[in-house]
Amino acid sequence: MSFRIRVAAIASAVAVAAIGAGYVLSAGAAEPALDKVKATVQKALGPNVEIKSVTKSPLAGLYEINLGSQVVYSDATGRYVLNGDLLDTQTATNLTQEHLAELNRVKWSDLPLDRAVKWVKGNGARKIAVFSDPNCPYCHKLEQMLTQVDNITVYTFLFPILSEDSNTKAKQIWCSADRAKAWRDWMTAKTAPGGAGTCDTPLEANLKLGQQLNVTGTPAIIFPDGTRAPGLIDAATLERKFAALKKS
Incomplete structure (x- = not known):
């Protein structure tokens, strides 16, 4: 199951009219065209959504606006915004x-x-890191799939964003004597974690980390090469990724 943080929640608005502000320009920010895009876009939506960078796209007259969890495009005036994918037909990219x-x-x-x-x-x-919510159905399916995978180390960042019960269960799991067992028992067999969950936890820090990394859904899988797989994948896809990592 996925969720939307503030930036991602702007997507529907982008599709019909505009994008966010709170602007940080990349290299080349002194170019007048980029300054104009910045000023117009910032005025359109205000300071609540961070734009991480604005750069020239490969298409003349089109500028790429990096919102973190998505990329949109603008003309040189900042008035017109395109929410969609830019395709290279020659390279099928x-x-x-x-x-x-x-x-x-x-x-x-x-x-x-x-x-x-x-x-x-x-x-x-073979290592992966996963941002996961204890009550996310697709996170449960991922954990069940991982039982089929050998020679793996899994680092799960408890990321309770779906409900207050998610937060309660995450605390109980983290505060368990055996966190890994408590987590896997819950995710694969629905054996509820016990205890009051009153120890110090990293949950707030994990939520901030997820926002910094533009994690907009759970599960979110990160590989040692820094690439990610947003959402549920199957065992065959995971094995192909591991094989590619081994070759690189």
Whole structure:
């Protein structure tokens, strides 16, 4: 199950009229065209949504606006906005998705893995990090799928965004004597975690981290090369990704 944070919630508005503000320009910000886009867009929607960068797109006269969780496009005046994918027909490449993936690449070594629930199967050589809500149905399906995968280490960042009960269960799981067992028992067998959940937890920090990394849905899987898979994937897709990582 997915959710929308503030930036993603703007998407429908982008489709019909405008985009967000709270603007940070990338290299080249001194160009008059970029300044004009900045001023117009900022005035349109105000300061509540951060625009991470504005750059020239490969198409003349079209500017790429990075909202973190999505990329949209504007003309040089900032008046007209296009919400959609830019395709290169010669190379059969989705330039929007390709660039968004690069913009959202995560540095694995920067992940605070001590704030994650860790479990290991086999030799644990293959690693993933997952942002997951205890009450997310697709997160449950992912955990059940992972029981089919060998030689894996999973770092789960408890990310309770669906309900107050999600927060309660996340606290109970984190405060359990065996966090990994409590997490997997709940996610694979619906065995409810016990205890009051009154210890210090990293939940608030995890929520802030997810926002910083533009995690807009659960589950969100991050691989050691910094790429991600938003949403549920199957075992075959995961194995193909691991094989690609091994070759790289």
